[in-house]
Amino acid sequence: MLEKSFNPAEAEKRLYEAWESSGVFKPRAAKPTDTKADNYSIVIPPPNVTGSLHMGHALNNTLQDILVRFNRMRGKAVLWQPGTDHAGIATQMVVERKMAAEGGPQRKDMSREDFEARVWEWKAESGGNITQQLRRLGASCDWSREKFTLGDPTNPDDKMVEAVTKVFVEMYEQGLIYRDKRLVNWDPKFQTAISDLEVETKTVDGHYWHLRYPLADGVTYEHPITDEDGKVTGHETRGYIVVATSRPETMLGDTGVAVHPDDERYAGLVGKEVILPIVNRRIPIISDDYADPEKGSGAVKITPAHDFNDYDVGKRAGHTPINLLDESAHVLALEIIPEEYHGKSVKEARKMVVAAFDAAGLLQETEDLKIEQPVGDRSGVVIEPMLTDQWFVDAKTLAVDAIEAVDNGKTKFVPANWKKTYDNWMHDIQPWCISRQLWWGHQVPVWYGPKKIGSESKMLPALNNSMMFCCHSEDELKEAAAQYYSELTDRIVKIEIYTLDKLNKKIVGHEAGGADRDAAFPMYEFSGDELIISLYRDPDVLDTWFSSGLWPFSTLGWPENTEELERFYPGSVLVTAFDIIFFWVARMMMQGIHFMGEVPFKDVYIHALVLDEKGQKMSKSKGNVVNPLELIDTYGADALRFTMAAMAAQGRNVRLSTQRIEGYRNFGTKLWNAARFAEMNGCVSQADFDPSSCTQSVNQWIVSEAVTTVKDVTKFIEDYRFDAAADAAYKFAWGTYCDWYLELIKPIMGGEDGAAKTETQAATAWALDQILKLLHPFMPFITEELWANTAPSRDSKLIITAWPDLGDELINVDAADDINWLVRLISAIRSVRSEMNVPPSKKAPLLMLADALDPRLSKFADNLERMARVDGVEAASEAPKGALQTVVDGVGFAIPLEGLIDMDAEKARLSKEIAKVNAEIEKIDKKLGNEAFMAKAPEKVVSLQNERRAAFSAELEQLSEALANLA
């Protein structure tokens, strides 16, 4: 016996554990008949291991689970590959914060190895949160295959690290990864480089300072004076040139002033020099297209080491960039900079520079402006362009195939308009900076050693000119190094590999760190007959997205040629939000195509962001974050999932409202009660029930409706129309099955006809089964629970029950017509009764205004009596005085309820109806009277209009008669 209601809190846990332990989340075994199309796979967008489930995850994973459960039921071998992302910066930050709170030794006090151990420890404690939360949502991932982007050090079979190393080494050898000294975005808080994508721009209040740079050697020129309209009204003699900047402190590192080659104002100054105030350096005035005569004064200061555009200008002009700042964005103690600036922060230095210009009478103007400031997406601090040695991926080259794959449809975006976003970015892609100055991540598999061997032992530093060995392992490294150095010496070569921790940054190449390198490390030493070579590993780790980009194949065991790789690559679809198209989707495309020779997934379904009820992005600072776990506690996972699906219309954001979740929770209850009704009436699923064998119209009708619904829901899910699929299933379950079918069968259930009752019991159970199957991908828990309890003898779980496949031959058009007519008739009677305020308790016979009674009326008399509250059906030539009247399909009906009806109100109601119908007829007549319409509109449209015309005029006739009757 079913309980009075469904208890999600109790059932969800029990059902999930039963599923997971029974192994149904694993892909079914391969069959000899399987083709590639019989396999279905999705890789989960790996949530940060530090994360906890937010609404974005809830939406993302609900949609994936719907696809996964749907395809599993359709008999495919389904793999939903789960796992988490090591999330370099985020995780290192979380652990460091925790260590700071605990007050023990901090990262900088520890060795790299100890810190890494500490993070692993943290992961063991807290890293499983998010995966537990995904289970609560009902995600049917194959947890036995769970992966971590940083690998599993305790499992020798885990290939995640090997995959990353192999990719790096091969790309290095192919020239697709290279080390370069370039300007990168530097995060002074985390003291690491970050990629372009990790930089956000924020609008803040700022200033433009217009600074005068005095011309050297007493040079002057005539500067045009303009009026408001830009007309030149005169000239003044200037011994200086004006530059404007929002970052005056960078002038300490200026290497020149640029003007446009066509700018007549400054034409005479090109080649001359200015004396850079404060530092008293002479720097040249150069001509460069970059200078825009329309902006500011037309002259622009050039600081190659701290501005991306200036860097290019400086390069063209052959200037040597001057690095001003250290890792934490404080001014370096350089000889060319006055001492009082040393060690000052950017902000302090700015104040000092402005004050100095002001004092020297060189501050022409201070302008208040909104300026766009680059900030780190994780740290929130101002990002400084810094000139450092970093590792880069040649994304431009990789992008070529990735663009083509989408162009020729190997990978399709859904909705399709995201292709444009992808294309725009891919076509303008910049080198991808992949090195991070962190400890938590995949360490760059490159070791440095001396390039040449001199006659004396040599100590660090000399790494800028060092030999790089990029190798899969230390064994391979030793071999490669031994070979290299043997060719340089007659001595016995001995290779020593050092791991560096605390001193990492000082040793390898980050010049932003300044010159204080530790010289205590040998590069090579002579010892008797031996040459001892010291090799040091690059301390940097790789951008997290570098390893996430391999996720579609690394999780399947690559570089081993595994069975899973064969079966499940490429993935069927990737489901993700648009905000990581660049971060992740683009990188997976590039790396997947390059290493697997095939796109990583066939479809990319891009879903919306989840916003709050007001359409605001959820954020902790706004305090409008809704925790999906709390919603699951309150309403159950099924309600949350159904809401997510129902709101996931393509191309829209999802505004979450608890009201809506409540509504879908009610839907679950409705379903539960329908099942209880079925149970009470002895409707038990019959294994051998044949829906085509039904003889009762109502059963034939529900079968026909089920056929249509199954077809719709199936098509909608295939097309990623989750909202439409949910809607179709919802309408069938509630609107068709509960509201009409269950009501219509009540007379049979309480009737005498045993055969009809037996058939109807089986049909009711069958239709409920179809509903449970259709709803299972959306509401897995309640449907599985009902599946088990409505037919206890069933041995298989719903989750692996075949998706319904009903043929059109099951559609019975006559039965459907009859029942649909009955539904219209009942609705019409209910409507007039309600409008005329007839109490439900008042009953009267239903009179059909015709010579003979429509046989359907007597056939469905029981239904009419019960649902339309009439008392028998009869034919009558005309409506008696004071009867309630209505028209269905051009036939008039009357219910004699004299005395209960306000005749004036009835007259008004009928007149209103007549007016409505008249208006329609008029519209149609206008169309039919239009020659152009008759000549050019398709025949189908014309005949449809004629049919409508006939129906309306029959209705009009009946209504007019009814009105006349009242008079």
Add this chain to the structure above:
RNA sequence: GCGCGAUUAGCUCAGCGGUAGAGCACUACAUUGACAUUGUAGGGGUCACUGGUUCAAUCCCAGUAUCGCGCACCA
């Protein structure tokens, strides 16, 4: 500056070249009959604006307005 999207009922949103839809909210009625986490009925829309294409436009095209988003630039 480039690009994308939106504008339909009070709210949140579907939809479609020919007949305007849902959920919620609202109003009235029903009071326990599977279900009050309910049932029945009802009111409510110049489909942002202006042109164009078409026999026919809420839908297609162009433009305008407003809102939102992404990218780039920013001396």
